[in-house]
Amino acid sequence: MTVANSATPIAALFLGPEGTYSHQAAxxxxxxxxxxxxxxxDSIPECLERLENDSNIDFAAVPFENSTNGQxxxxxxxxxxxxxxxxxxxxGLNRVxxxxxxxxxxxxxVSHCLVASSPLNLESLPRYKRIRIYSHPQVxxxxxKYLQKLKNRCPQTVVExxxxxxxxxxxxxxxxxxxQSGERSELNLAIASNAAAKVHNAHIIDQGINDKQGNTTRFLIFRKRSATTVQLPDSRTKVSLLTFTIKQDxxxxxxxxxxxxxxHPVNMCSISSRPLKEEPKGRKWQYIFFIEYYCDSNKIDWDAFYQEISASCSLWCLWGTFPRNELYSS
Known part of the structure; x- marks a missing residue:
């Protein structure tokens, strides 16, 4: 994004610490x-909560989906x-x-590495009785597949x-x-990026361990809706993110x-869903739907489009319209 006044200081939140993929996105x-x-x-919820409540924060970079692991x-x-x-x-309608x-x-x-606190080689791993591997749940x-191969390499080792x-x-x-550990029969490792290893002066003992090469994480950039920050015109294709619930009856x-x-026609590029946390009328199996669609066409009556969306949904929310990043197709 290009901010119209680059002389104005901005503050952007990311899921830390330094060296995360979120840091790279920011x-x-x-x-x-x-x-x-x-x-x-310290967490994804904190990113959005601080952006909402702290007047000194302007933006937040938040992971949204992964090309291998999904939502x-x-x-x-x-x-x-x-x-x-x-x-x-x-x-006054049913729009949020x-x-x-x-x-x-x-x-x-995303290129994951197996990381140790000190120099180590893979051949030495089977001698440990227990190996604890730390990482983010999404990883x-x-x-x-890599972890299964690691277990096969170390058949007598408990891998956590x-x-x-x-x-x-x-x-x-x-x-x-x-x-802090004095136990030499146990080993602690991490799965993280090369950048994270460098930030913490750790050592990479295996790299490129993703099951699927070309793994990519998509991040959304949020700001307060009331923000006065002005963006320069952008010629890239525009995408909208809309969430909605349906009329169950x-x-x-x-x-x-x-x-x-x-x-209308509008070109939808993705749809997904999540279960509702609060069950309307006490009913189970209720969902909120997430759709994204391209919205550059000047042949579409957008006022009529959103009126029909409103009439068809129980609740709906337009989270924003933003330029499609050129890396989407790479």
Whole structure:
């Protein structure tokens, strides 16, 4: 994103500590800004909460989905919960107007490494009785085959997975635990990026351990909806993110919503869902749907489009319209 006044200081949150993929996303987004300040958050919820409540924070870079592992459910559920919390209708209709909006996206190539606190080679791993591996929960599904090979390499070793708030925190914790441990039959490792290993002066003992090469995480860039920051014109294709719930008592209710996109016609590029946390009327198996669609066409009557969306949904929320990053197709 290009901010119109680059002389104005900005503060951007990312899921820390330094060296995470979230940090890389924030740097890609704001690294060229001469007065950008990057601030660490300890969790994804903290990123959005501080952006909402701290007047000194301007933006937040938040992981949204991974090309191998799918949804970052923490983020999806945060948007779901905010929509439910503000469901009094922002404009007299059944539209929810959130405090935050999405203004851009970033794509970060993910290359995982097996990291140790000190120099080590893979051949020495079978001698340990127990190996604890620290990483972010989203990582496990991206290295499942590698971990199975590691277990086969060490048949007499108990291999544990331990969740951490971020991959960089996984390295920090590994280094800390190893420095305090006197047990030589046990080993603590981390799965993280090359950058995270460098930040914590750790050592890479295996790299490129992703089950699928070309693994990429997509990040959304949020700001306060009331922000006065002005963006320069951008010629890139525009995408909108919209969430909605359906009218459960109406047959074909989901089809009716999707038919609005077909009839106008609007090109939908993704759809997914999450279970509602609060069950309407005590019913189970209720969902919130997330759709993204291209919105550059000047042949579409957008006022009519959103009126029909409103008529077809129980609740709906437009989280923002933002430029499609060129890395989407790479």
């Amino acid at each position: 740097l890609q987004q704001f690294g060229d800004h001469p007065q950008a300040k990057f601030i660490v958050a 970052v459910v923490f983020t999806y559920d945060l948007l779901r919960d905010r929509m439910a919390k503000q469901s009094d209708g922002g404009d 107007i959130p405090e935050l909006e999405v203004i851009d996206e970033q794509y970060v190539s 496990w599904g991206q290295v499942d 997975r331990i969740d951490t708030p971020s991959t960089s925190e996984a390295v920090r914790r590994t280094v800390q635990v190893e420095s 109406n047959p074909r209710s989901l089809v009716d919503v999707l038919a609005v996109l077909k009839n």
